[in-house]
Amino acid sequence: MRRSPAEKSPEPGRLWSTHEVVAATGLTSRTLRHYDRIGLLAPTEVGVGGLRLYDQDALLRLQRILLLRETGMPLAEIAVVVHDVVAAAPAEHHRQISALRAQRERLLADRERLDVQIATVDRTVEALQKGHEMTPETLFDGFNHEQYDAEVRQRWGDEAADRSNAWWNGLGEDGQRDFRDELEDLNAAWDRAIAAGVDPLSETAQEQARRHVEWLGRAMPQPLSRELVQGIVQMYVGDERFAQNYNRVSASGPQLVRDAVHHYAQLHLTTGD
The missing domain is CATH 1.20.5 (Single alpha-helices involved in coiled-coils or other helix-helix interfaces)
Structure with a gap:
């Protein structure tokens, strides 16, 4: 009879490779590297040739991360929850x-x-x-799957909504996961800029704005006009659903992101006329 994973007892001190962790969790190696890069989950050891290895404590930490991620909690909040706070201020x-x-x-x-x-x-x-x-x-009681689709159609029209839905579905599960990871990486970079109090017009903020506009270009498979981008980032300030992505470090975060991207769009994008 096949034993369940819970019945298996690994030898003490066992280390698991990235390949084994990927096979067990369904994550990608890129996601694991991203978690390391943002200080969320570092490998226990790095072996010959850069082989990343994880012990049981690291796997338990990853389990907590994935459980919290399933709830929709942002990675910045997950980091607060999973970090050891015994000696925390x-x-x-x-x-x-x-x-x-x-x-x-x-x-x-x-x-x-x-x-x-x-x-x-x-x-x-x-x-x-x-x-x-x-x-x-x-x-369909309780599903409410058209909530945001209807909003997109109202703001940007049926053609844009249909094109966006087709693009998203075409990514597949792995592509959608990678796209979310890219967004998390982007938001983490904004958090660092916000924490540093950079000026929206500074070189640092404008480079981050460039990345942001490129990401929007992938998220909205249609020509990005100046007005479209500026309208989107205005929602970061006026809509709490978007603002919560940028106010984790400071309440002024949404304004900084809005101002930086607005300025970049003004300089580098053309009008939709």
Whole structure:
């Protein structure tokens, strides 16, 4: 009989290679390198030829990271949760508590949404078994999958929304994961710039703005006009859903990103006319 992973007892001091971790988790080696680069998960050892090795403590840490990532928690908040806080300053301890509370709220929201979806599936099964028909409202209760699609269509039109959806679906699971990793790397770089208090017009901020515009170009497979980019980054200030990506380090973060990208677009992009 095949034993489950939990029944296997690795020898003490065992180290696992990147290849083994990738095979076990479904992550990419690029993701593991990214986690190391941002200080989230460093390899236990680096062997001959740059072979990255992980011990059991590192794997346990990675498990916590992935569990938190499943909730939608940003990597910056995950770092606060998983870092050892035994000797942390009171401010760090407060940050960890805040991050855990935020995670709890996300979990509660996810649980509520999943409970509604499970009830919807149960009603669907029962209706099919009895030969009853269901209305669209009851069939899709709890899914709300059109929330952002409708918003995109309202802001930029059906053609842009259809093109964006086709592009995203065409990436596949691995491509979508890599794209999210790129965004996390980009946001981490913005966090460093915000923490350093750079001027939006400085060389550092403008280089980061260039990266940001290039990422937007991949995220929105359509010609990027000056007005489009400036309209998008304005939402970083005016819409809390976007602002939360840039206010982790400072409340002024969204304004810095908006101003830097706005200036870059003014200098390097053409109008949509």
